[in-house]
Amino acid sequence: MAQPAEDFGDALTRPFWDAAARHELLIQRCEACGRHQFYPRAFCRFCHANGVAWVKASGRGVVYSLTRIWHSDDPAQPAPYVNALVELDEGPRLFTTLLAGAERIGQQVRVTWRERADAPPLPVFEAAEDP
Ligand code: ZN
Numbered sequence: 699m700a701q702p703a704e705d706f707g708d709a710l711t712r713p714f715w716d717a718a719a720r721h722e723l724l725i726q727r728c729e730a731c732g733r734h735q736f737y738p739r740a741f742c743r744f745c746h747a748n749g750v751a752w753v754k755a756s757g758r759g760v761v762y763s764l765t766r767i768w769h770s771d772d773p774a775q776p777a778p779y780v781n782a783l784v785e786l787d788e789g790p791r792l793f794t795t796l797l798a799g800a801e802r803i804g805q806q807v808r809v810t811w812r813e814r815a816d817a818p819p820l821p822v823f824e825a826a827e828d829p
Pocket of ligand 1 (some may be wrong): 728729730731733742743744745746747818
Protein backbone atom coordinates (compact mmCIF):
# COMPACT_ATOMS: atom_id res chain seq x y z
CA MET A 699 0.00 0.00 0.00
CA ALA A 700 1.32 3.42 -0.92
CA GLN A 701 2.37 5.77 1.80
CA PRO A 702 -0.41 8.28 2.47
CA ALA A 703 0.28 11.56 0.71
CA GLU A 704 -0.22 13.46 3.96
CA ASP A 705 3.00 11.89 5.22
CA PHE A 706 4.93 12.90 2.12
CA GLY A 707 6.47 16.19 1.06
CA ASP A 708 6.07 19.43 2.95
CA ALA A 709 3.50 22.23 3.16
CA LEU A 710 4.57 23.61 -0.22
CA THR A 711 4.52 20.31 -2.12
CA ARG A 712 1.71 18.46 -0.30
CA PRO A 713 -1.05 19.51 -2.77
CA PHE A 714 1.03 18.02 -5.60
CA TRP A 715 1.42 14.67 -3.80
CA ASP A 716 -2.22 14.60 -2.65
CA ALA A 717 -3.26 14.99 -6.30
CA ALA A 718 -0.68 12.44 -7.46
CA ALA A 719 -2.36 9.91 -5.18
CA ARG A 720 -5.52 10.53 -7.29
CA HIS A 721 -3.47 10.38 -10.54
CA GLU A 722 -3.95 14.09 -11.16
CA LEU A 723 -1.01 16.23 -12.28
CA LEU A 724 -1.09 19.64 -10.60
CA ILE A 725 1.03 22.65 -11.46
CA GLN A 726 0.83 26.21 -10.18
CA ARG A 727 -0.76 29.15 -11.99
CA CYS A 728 -0.09 32.75 -11.04
CA GLU A 729 -3.24 34.63 -10.09
CA ALA A 730 -1.67 37.93 -11.22
CA CYS A 731 -0.01 37.20 -14.58
CA GLY A 732 -1.66 33.86 -15.43
CA ARG A 733 1.53 31.97 -16.23
CA HIS A 734 2.14 28.41 -15.07
CA GLN A 735 5.14 27.15 -13.15
CA PHE A 736 6.64 23.91 -11.90
CA TYR A 737 8.34 23.01 -9.49
CA PRO A 738 6.14 24.58 -6.78
CA ARG A 739 7.13 27.87 -5.24
CA ALA A 740 5.51 30.21 -2.71
CA PHE A 741 5.47 33.01 -5.32
CA CYS A 742 5.36 33.47 -9.10
CA ARG A 743 8.76 33.02 -10.72
CA PHE A 744 7.81 35.48 -13.48
CA CYS A 745 6.23 38.47 -11.71
CA HIS A 746 7.02 37.57 -8.06
CA ALA A 747 3.37 37.89 -6.99
CA ASN A 748 2.48 35.89 -3.91
CA GLY A 749 -0.79 34.54 -5.26
CA VAL A 750 -0.19 31.19 -6.93
CA ALA A 751 -2.91 28.56 -7.16
CA TRP A 752 -2.75 24.86 -7.90
CA VAL A 753 -4.48 23.88 -11.15
CA LYS A 754 -4.87 20.57 -12.96
CA ALA A 755 -2.49 20.26 -15.91
CA SER A 756 -3.58 18.73 -19.20
CA GLY A 757 -1.01 15.99 -18.69
CA ARG A 758 0.16 16.46 -22.27
CA GLY A 759 3.47 17.75 -23.52
CA VAL A 760 6.49 17.16 -25.69
CA VAL A 761 9.91 15.67 -24.94
CA TYR A 762 12.33 18.62 -24.69
CA SER A 763 15.49 16.69 -23.74
CA LEU A 764 16.39 13.20 -22.62
CA THR A 765 19.20 11.00 -21.34
CA ARG A 766 19.52 7.24 -21.02
CA ILE A 767 20.45 6.01 -17.54
CA TRP A 768 22.68 2.94 -17.64
CA HIS A 769 23.13 2.19 -13.92
CA SER A 770 20.58 2.06 -11.13
CA ASP A 771 20.72 1.32 -7.40
CA ASP A 772 16.92 1.27 -7.23
CA PRO A 773 15.42 -2.22 -7.66
CA ALA A 774 12.08 -0.57 -8.50
CA GLN A 775 13.71 1.23 -11.46
CA PRO A 776 16.18 -1.12 -13.12
CA ALA A 777 18.52 0.29 -15.78
CA PRO A 778 18.53 1.10 -18.56
CA TYR A 779 15.78 3.69 -18.52
CA VAL A 780 15.32 7.18 -19.93
CA ASN A 781 14.93 10.37 -17.94
CA ALA A 782 13.71 13.49 -19.67
CA LEU A 783 12.56 17.04 -19.48
CA VAL A 784 8.98 17.14 -20.72
CA GLU A 785 7.63 20.54 -21.70
CA LEU A 786 4.00 20.55 -20.64
CA ASP A 787 1.40 22.16 -22.91
CA GLU A 788 1.01 24.81 -20.18
CA GLY A 789 4.71 25.72 -20.47
CA PRO A 790 6.63 24.36 -17.47
CA ARG A 791 9.22 21.63 -17.96
CA LEU A 792 8.99 18.60 -15.70
CA PHE A 793 11.91 16.27 -14.93
CA THR A 794 10.52 12.78 -15.37
CA THR A 795 10.96 9.29 -16.78
CA LEU A 796 9.82 8.17 -20.24
CA LEU A 797 8.22 4.83 -20.92
CA ALA A 798 9.25 2.67 -23.87
CA GLY A 799 8.18 4.19 -27.16
CA ALA A 800 8.43 7.80 -25.99
CA GLU A 801 12.23 8.16 -26.11
CA ARG A 802 12.57 10.79 -28.83
CA ILE A 803 13.08 14.54 -28.59
CA GLY A 804 9.96 16.18 -29.97
CA GLN A 805 7.76 13.17 -29.16
CA GLN A 806 4.23 14.04 -28.06
CA VAL A 807 3.64 12.47 -24.65
CA ARG A 808 0.98 12.19 -21.99
CA VAL A 809 1.23 11.56 -18.28
CA THR A 810 0.71 8.19 -16.67
CA TRP A 811 1.55 7.06 -13.17
CA ARG A 812 4.12 4.71 -11.66
CA GLU A 813 2.92 3.26 -8.37
CA ARG A 814 5.48 3.07 -5.57
CA ALA A 815 5.40 0.98 -2.41
CA ASP A 816 6.67 3.63 -0.03
CA ALA A 817 5.55 6.93 -1.57
CA PRO A 818 2.80 8.49 -3.68
CA PRO A 819 2.72 7.60 -7.39
CA LEU A 820 5.21 9.34 -9.67
CA PRO A 821 4.18 11.06 -12.90
CA VAL A 822 5.94 9.44 -15.88
CA PHE A 823 5.22 9.92 -19.58
CA GLU A 824 4.23 7.68 -22.46
CA ALA A 825 3.98 8.31 -26.18
CA ALA A 826 0.80 10.04 -27.31
CA GLU A 827 -0.59 10.68 -30.73
CA ASP A 828 -0.90 14.30 -31.77
CA PRO A 829 -3.94 15.90 -30.13
ZN1 ZN B 1 2.98 35.98 -12.14
